[in-house]
Every structure is written in C-alpha cells, then in structure tokens.
Amino acid sequence: MKVISNLKLLLKITQEYGNAHFTLSFSAIFSLLFLLYSYNFNTQAVRPIVLVFFVVYLLTTLYVWLISKSIKRDLANHGNIHIRTRILGYPLILTVLVGNIFASSFGFSLVTKNKTPEYTFATYAFLTQLFIIGVSGFNLFKPYVIDSFLLVMGAFVLLAIIFAVMIILVSKYVTQASAPKWMLPIGLILLLPVLTGNLFSLLLGYGLIKKARQKDASSIEKWQKMWSKILRNSMAVFGMFFIIFMFSLSVISPWTFDYDFATQNNYSAILQTPTLEYPLGTDDFGRDLFSRIVFGAQISLIVGFFSTIIPAIIGGTLGAITGYYGKKTDNIIMRLLDILYAIPGILLAIAIIAAFGANTVNLIIALSVGSIPTYARTMRATVMQISNYEFVESARALGASDSTIIFKHIVPNSLAPMIVKATLTIGGAVISTSSLSFLGLGVEPHIPEWGNILKIGSTYLETHSYLAIFPGLCIMLLVLSFNFFGDGLRDAFDPKTN
Numbered sequence: 001m002k003v004i005s006n007l008k009l010l011l012k013i014t015q016e017y018g019n020a021h022f023t024l025s026f027s028a029i030f031s032l033l034f035l036l037y038s039y040n041f042n043t044q045a046v047r048p049i050v051l052v053f054f055v056v057y058l059l060t061t062l063y064v065w066l067i068s069k070s071i072k073r074d075l076a077n078h079g080n081i082h083i084r085t086r087i088l089g090y091p092l093i094l095t096v097l098v099g100n101i102f103a104s105s106f107g108f109s110l111v112t113k114n115k116t117p118e119y120t121f122a123t124y125a126f127l128t129q130l131f132i133i134g135v136s137g138f139n140l141f142k143p144y145v146i147d148s149f150l151l152v153m154g155a156f157v158l159l160a161i162i163f164a165v166m167i168i169l170v171s172k173y174v175t176q177a178s179a180p181k182w183m184l185p186i187g188l189i190l191l192l193p194v195l196t197g198n199l200f201s202l203l204l205g206y207g208l209i210k211k212a213r214q215k216d217a218s219s220i221e222k223w224q225k226m227w228s229k230i231l232r233n234s235m236a237v238f239g240m241f242f243i244i245f246m247f248s249l250s251v252i253s254p255w256t257f258d259y260d261f262a263t264q265n266n267y268s269a270i271l272q273t274p275t276l277e278y279p280l281g282t283d284d285f286g287r288d289l290f291s292r293i294v295f296g297a298q299i300s301l302i303v304g305f306f307s308t309i310i311p312a313i314i315g316g317t318l319g320a321i322t323g324y325y326g327k328k329t330d331n332i333i334m335r336l337l338d339i340l341y342a343i344p345g346i347l348l349a350i351a352i353i354a355a356f357g358a359n360t361v362n363l364i365i366a367l368s369v370g371s372i373p374t375y376a377r378t379m380r381a382t383v384m385q386i387s388n389y390e391f392v393e394s395a396r397a398l399g400a401s402d403s404t405i406i407f408k409h410i411v412p413n414s415l416a417p418m419i420v421k422a423t424l425t426i427g428g429a430v431i432s433t434s435s436l437s438f439l440g441l442g443v444e445p446h447i448p449e450w451g452n453i454l455k456i457g458s459t460y461l462e463t464h465s466y467l468a469i470f471p472g473l474c475i476m477l478l479v480l481s482f483n484f485f486g487d488g489l490r491d492a493f494d495p496k497t498n
Contacts, residue, residue, distance in 0.1 A: 015232060016081060016110050020068035022234040023106040027064060030100070031057040053098060060095055060103050067092075067110070086111050096130055101241065112171045117227035118179070118207040119170045120237075125193075125200035126163035128245050132156060132196075135249060136256040138290065141276040145258065152255040159193055159201075166190070166204065176224055179211035187212060197251030199244045229492040236488025239481035246478060250298040262291035262448045271464050280470045283456050289467065292448035293474055299449040300478065303360065304429040307367035308422050315372040316411070316418055319379025324387055324406050334380070337373040345370030346432060353441045363442050367432055371425065378421050382414040416493040424486035427479035434475050450475050 012018075034054035038047050070085045092107030108123040109115060133156050139145050166186075173180050179187075190205030207227075210220055230236055266286030274281045280289040318337070322330040340348075349366035356362045386392065387410060395405050436442035437451025438458075445452055450471045457468030 014071070014075060014081070015115065016106075017068065017071050017075070018232075019106045019109050019234060020064055020071060023102045024061060024064045024068060026102045027057055027061040027100065031061055056095075056098050057100065060092070060100060063088075063092070064103060064106070081110075081113075086113075096127060099131075099134070101127060101131070101238070105237075105241075108167070114171050114175070115231075116170065116174050116176055116207075117224065117231060118174050118204055118211070119167065120227075120231050121200045121204035121207060122163060122166040122170050124237075124241055124244075125198055125204055126160060126167060128198050128200055128241065128248055129156060129160040129163055131245055132198075132248055132252060133160060135294075136252070138276070138279050139256060139258070142258070142261065142288075143277075146256065148255045152252065156196075156252075159196070159198075163201070170204075170208075174208070174211065177211070177217070177220060178214055179208050181212055183208045184212040195251075197244070197248030199247065226492050230488045233484075233488040233491065235484040236491075239484030239488070242477060242481040243485060246297050247301060249294060250301055253294050253298065257291050257294055259291075259295065261288040262295045263287065263446065271460070273464075274466060281464065281466050283453075283467055284460070287448075289453070289470060292453055293450070293471055295448045296450045296453055296471070297474070297478075299360065299443055299447065300430050300433055300475075303364055303367070303433045303443075304426045306364045307371070307429045307433075308426045310364070310368040311371035312375050312418060312422050314368075315375025315377075316379045318372070319376035319381075320383050320406050320411050320414070322376070323380040323383030324402070324410065326384070330380075334376070337376050340370070341373035343370070346435070349432065349436060350439075350441055353436065358436075358441050358444065360443055360447075363433065363436060366436075367429055371429075374425075375418065375421065378417055379411075379414060382417055383410055386410050386413055420486055420490045420493060423482060423489055427482035427486075430475065430479055430482070 031054055034050055034057055038050040038054050039045075040047055067085065067088050070088065071081055074080065074082045074085050089107040089110030092103045092110070094104070095107070096104035105123060105127060109120075112119065133153065136149075136153060136156070139149060169183075169186075173183070187205045187208030190201050190208065193201035207223065210223060214220075230240075264287070266282070269278070269282050269286040271284060272278050272282040272286075278288050278290060280293065282288055283292070318333055322333045345367075348370045349363075352366035352369065353362055356365075383406075392405060392409060395409050400409075433442055434449070434451030434454065437449050438455045440455075442451055443449040453471040454468055454475070457464075457466075457471060460467045
C-alpha cells in the first residue's frame with residue numbers, strides 16, 4: 001500500500017506525467033475533429049488533406065499514450081524518468097510542423113530535466129515565432145504580398161533560429177538560481193524582439209539578466225517560485241501562449257498582411273469556400289476572412305486592454321484612498337461608486353455610445369466607466385488589510401506623508417489581486433467589445449473587428465457557416481485564454497499555496 005501511495009504521489013508531482021495526459025487529451029480531441037471534418041457531407045467526398053492531418057494526430061495520440069506508460073513504469077521502478085524515455089520526446093517536437101502545439105511543447109518539456117522558467121520561455125518564444133511564420137506564410141498564395149513581406153519574414157526566420165539556439169544554451173547553462181555572466185548581454189539583446197510582440201522573449205531576456213547579475217538571491221527565488229507555479233498549470237501556459245501569439249500576430253500584421261484584402265471589396269470572389277488563397281474563405285463582399293480576423297484581433301486586444309487598464313488605474317487610486325483614510329472619505333467615494341455600480345455595465349456602455357457615437361475611443365470609455373467600482377472595491381479591501389501592518393506603522397512613525405505611505409508602501413503590496421482581477425476581466429471586455437459591435441454600437445461597421453465579422457457571418461449560418469464559426473472560435477479561445485491565465489496567476493499569488 002505504501003509503494004502504491006508513493007507512486008501516486010510521484011505521478012502527481014511529476015510535471016512530465018501531467019503534461020503527457022494533457023497532451024493525450026487534446027491530441028485525441030483534435031484527431032476526432034479532423035476525422036469529422038475529413039468527409040464533406042454536401043458533396044459526399046473525402047477531404048484528403050484533412051484526412052492526412054487526422055492520421056498524423058491519431059498516431060501522435062497513440063505515441064503520447066505509449067510515452068505516458070513509459071513514464072509511469074520508470075517512476076515505479078526507478079523513482080525518476082529514464083534517459084531512454086526522455087529521448088522519445090524528440091520526435092514529438094516535429095509535430096509543430098502540423099500545428100500540434102500541445103505535443104511539440106510536451107516534447108520540449110520531456111527531453112530535459114532542467115526545466116527552469118527561462119527554458120520554458122525560450123521554448124514558447126521559439127514556438128510562437130514558428131506559428132507567426134506559418135500563419136503569415138499563407139499570404140504567399142495570394143496574388144501579391146505587401147512590400148515588406150519578404151524582408152520581415154527573413155527577420156522572423158532569423159529570430160526563430162536565435163530562439164532555437166537559446167533553448168540549447170539555457171538547458172545547458174542556466175540553473176534555478178543563476179546564469180553565467182556572459183549571458184547578461186544576450187539577455188539585453190533578447191529584450192528587443194518584444195517589438196514584434198513576442199513577450200516570451202521579453203520574459204526570457206529579463207530572467208537571464210536577473211540571474212546573470214546574481215545580486216538579489218531572494219528576488220531570484222521569488223521570480224523562480226512564481227513562474228514555477230504558473231508553468232505547472234498546463235491550461236494557464238497554453239492560455240498565455242494563445243494571448244501572446246494573438247498579440248504578436250496583431251503587432252506584425254501591418255508588415256506581413258495587406259490591409260486591402262481585409263477591407264477592399266472583390267466582387268469576383270464573393271462567398272468563396274476556404275482555399276489556399278483564402279484560408280478561411282471570403283464574405284459577401286469578397287473580402288478575405290483570414291485577413292479580416294487577423295486585423296480584427298488588433299481591435300479586440302486594444303479595446304480589451306485599455307478598457308481594463310483605465311478603470312484599474314482610476315478605481316485602484318480611489319480604492320487606495322478610501323481604504324487608507326476610511327470614515328467620511330470612504331463613505332463619500334464608495335457611496336458614489338455604489339450608484340455607478342447599480343447601473344448594469346452593458347446598459348451604461350450602450351447609453352454612452354448612443355449619446356456620443358460609435359467609435360473605438362467611445363467604446364473604450366463606455367466599457368471603462370462601468371468597471372471602475374469593481375476595481376475600487378478590490379483595492380479598498382486589500383489596502384484596509386495592509387494599512388494595519390507593521391511596516392506601515394513604521395513609515396508613519398518616521399514621518400512619511402500619507403501619499404508616500406499609500407503609493408510607495410501600500411499600493412505596491414496590493415497589486416497582486418488587482419493584476420489577477422485585470423487578467424480575469426479582460427476576457428469580459430473582449431466579449432463586450434464584440435457584443436456591442438455585433439449590435440452596431442461598437443466599432444464602425446467597415447472596420448474589421450470580430451463582432452462585425454460575426455454579425456455578417458450570422459446571416460449565412462445555413463449556407464456558409466464558416467463566416468460565423470471562425471470569428472466565434474477566435475472570440476471564445478481568446479476569452480478562455482485570459483480566464484485560464486488569470487486562474488494560473490491567482491494560484492501563483494495565493495499566499496495559501498506558498
């Protein structure tokens with residue numbers, strides 16, 4: 001019985017075993033989806049390309065199942081994963097060529113014992129870059145490409161090679177607590193790819209700089225502990241990957257996608273089904289749905305981000321003031337915010353847009369105003385608790401001003417719940433943006449935005465369902481990604497798990 005309980009504990013704490021089951025589940029789901037889509041019931045014909053994807057994903061699923069059995073056997077016999085089992089991860093890395101991010105990331109995780117956060121960041125920076133290259137590469141099938149396309153794609157290939165080299169270097173030289181001094185300039189260089197939206201490169205560079213300097217061991221330990229908790233949550237990691245992938249795609253789209261395909265009418269290509277030239281088909285004006293969804297991600301992310309950060313700053317400031325001073329100040333500010341909180345957020349947004357007009361700026365303002373009370377309440381509750389701590393009393397005894405105590409000592413220690421709340425609610429902002437645009441009260445109808453695209457697609461559900469399915473999937477995946485990543489942050493910042 002003791003041996004069985006020890007094995008169960010090993011299986012539970014072994015990250016590779018959990019990743020194997022996670023990969024197994026999603027590969028099986030995608031295999032089933034490819035199988036269902038491999039047959040066209042309208043024309044009663046088989047789609048050969050989709051059938052090939054089904055076979056590849058099915059074989060991958062079986063292969064991962066065998067690896068999970070091998071991991072379990074190794075843990076039962078030796079208490080750790082044998083090198084022969086780790087070697088089995090290398091073929092899985094190649095599944096990135098068919099878009100299986102789950103299997104390829106599991107392959108990278110399996111092949112090394114040294115899984116520092118920096119190794120994971122390097123892995124996902126590389127995978128993000130490959131996905132950007134793959135998605136942007138579909139533009140080669142169009143009649144023409146934007147002038148900067150070839151130059152930018154060459155730069156992306158070079159970045160992918162750099163990230164691949166970094167995976168090897170980090171796995172060999174970076175430990176949980178330190179990195180070689182010569183990695184400091186490399187870390188500084190890795191901050192630059194953030195200009196392409198690849199935030200994994202930013203995290204990798206920052207982590208290398210922090211560990212190469214080796215000046216603050218406690219800070220390195222906190223960094224290590226926080227990210228280790230987040231990265232053990234597979235759903236949070238893939239949520240983070242999809243968010244950064246969509247963000248990076250939005251940043252680089254003006255350099256690799258031609259905006260004309262998303263906005264210019266092409267009456268010779270009306271309602272085309274998905275092809276290599278039009279990967280997701282065309283709408284009722286002949287506009288490329290693929291390009292429209294890519295450019296639409298910019299609007300969703302911009303509105304979602306700013307309609308979250310603005311109320312977080314305003315509400316956080318008000319909450320910090322009321323939480324610190326209390327009594328009359330608290331009573332006046334919170335009662336006014338209660339009045340605002342009593343109005344349904346979506347109704348308030350509709351009223352503001354109806355009064356000032358439908359455009360992106362007004363949409364951000366409309367969504368921001370209704371969210372201020374919730375952030376104020378979150379900050380107020382945290383500040384009221386922290387205000388009684390000894391370090392606050394010490395700062396007050398030393399003669400620090402109220403503003404210094406609030407914004408230098410209390411607020412920095414109150415940011416964790418605000419960050420988690422912002423991450424969890426940004427998904428709601430994306431839904432609200434698309435919902436208002438769907439109703440004609442959000443972004444201008446001619447601008448490619450997911451709600452606008454979905455509105456057009458809803459009229460063709462019976463004949464050309466892909467017009468609604470693809471933007472709907474993008475909205476759903478982005479919202480779920482923010483929710484999963486927010487859950488991971490909440491677990492990481494929860495003091496009960498420390």
